[in-house]
Amino acid sequence: MSRLLINENPLQVLPSLACAIGLNEAVVLQQIHYWMASSQHVHDGRRWVYNSVPSWQKQFPFWSESTVKRALLSLEKQGMVISGNYNRDPRDHSKWYSINYEALAALENSQKQVNDASGQFDPIEQVNLTRCNGSECTDAPGQNESVHQVNMTRPLPETTTENTQETNSENKTHGVQAEARTPAKRSCREYSPEFETAWQAYPKRAGANNKSAAGKAWAARIKSGVTASTMLAGVQRYAAFVAATGRSGTEYVKQAATFFGPDHHFDEAWDAPATPKRQTASQQKHSGFDSREYGQTQSPAWARGNQ
Known part of the structure; x- marks a missing residue:
């Protein structure tokens, strides 16, 4: 059956x-x-x-x-x-x-x-x-309990105005609910663990730094064949560069979406500038003495005229 x-x-x-x-x-x-x-x-x-x-x-x-x-x-x-x-x-x-x-x-x-x-x-x-x-x-x-069958003298019609209206209303409601759920799915975007690691290591900046836009740029580079390790290494170099130049927390830090963008800023060297050698206190006290000639003494101009 x-x-x-x-x-x-x-x-x-x-x-x-x-x-x-x-x-x-x-x-x-x-x-x-x-x-x-x-x-x-x-x-x-x-x-x-x-x-x-x-x-x-x-x-x-x-x-x-x-x-x-x-x-x-x-x-x-x-x-x-x-x-x-x-x-x-x-x-x-x-x-x-x-x-x-x-x-x-x-x-x-x-x-x-x-x-x-x-x-x-x-x-x-x-x-x-x-x-x-x-x-x-x-x-x-x-x-779940047994119920006696009812002798129906009139069968339910296959199509009625009420059923058609209910079906149309239900379809419209489902369409509205589907549209309403779409933004919720977008706002609850899931990121890969590699991107989350890079995002945490990325230097902080003043102003906007949209994580969703950065995630899309990251995904686009991954899709184009760039490896996550390459971009993560770029983030680490860039973070060291920002810290060395004193730009942390300023508007001069690139937005992450730009950094992961099609220009491949993550591939740059980001070498930190060389730090000048600091002099000791003793060297600073006698600074310039080595360039002087102590064996010869030059007379003032008024005295040289009589020589």
Whole structure:
């Protein structure tokens, strides 16, 4: 038997409910009703079930979290469910839900009046749900208890306006989410360990030094065949040059993106200038004495005239 046919407990929905409040909303409402039948959480005279949106989504693996969230919000706006917060931990914002059976009964009566008037109302057998034995069943993936099959007098149409609108809306939402996620991936760029080592060794400069631009330049050189060791050695030579010339922390330090750019500044020698030999204190005290002639004495000009 094919695994694509029903070999597991299905999620069920009545066509009349789906037509009245929407297909997605009807599926979610039926699931809430299922869990309320076994819920032990009673507040303000009502039974409640609770879950976060990701936990609800696990019960509907064919939908995204955004679809489940929209269905829950739609049920609230239509008055089919009531939401609350009875969490003991104030940091827990999981919503609690209870079905507004009064509003559901009013919806059923209005539908019955319309269908009776048009002669198109067909009675549908009531569904008996077997309650699960556990005290809390909010984390289960689906309706695991046996459920009687419903005799549907009208099959769901293959294509409906509501289904088409939901599909188009879902596709548009996925497109927006995909565009929104793209910048996040770019901002969380991952760099190679070799680049991170070079970035840490690169001399600090005053002003901008964009790491992302430097990473792109580094990757471009690697792609062109330059080795990481070559660029890292260039960084070390350049850092020694900057320190020797007293340029550390100034705007005269090249931006890393320029250093790793197509001009291959990392290939330059970056030889530090020679440091002049420092004289000792004794040498500085007698500086210039060696160039003097102490054996001859020259008379002043006024004295030489009489000689």
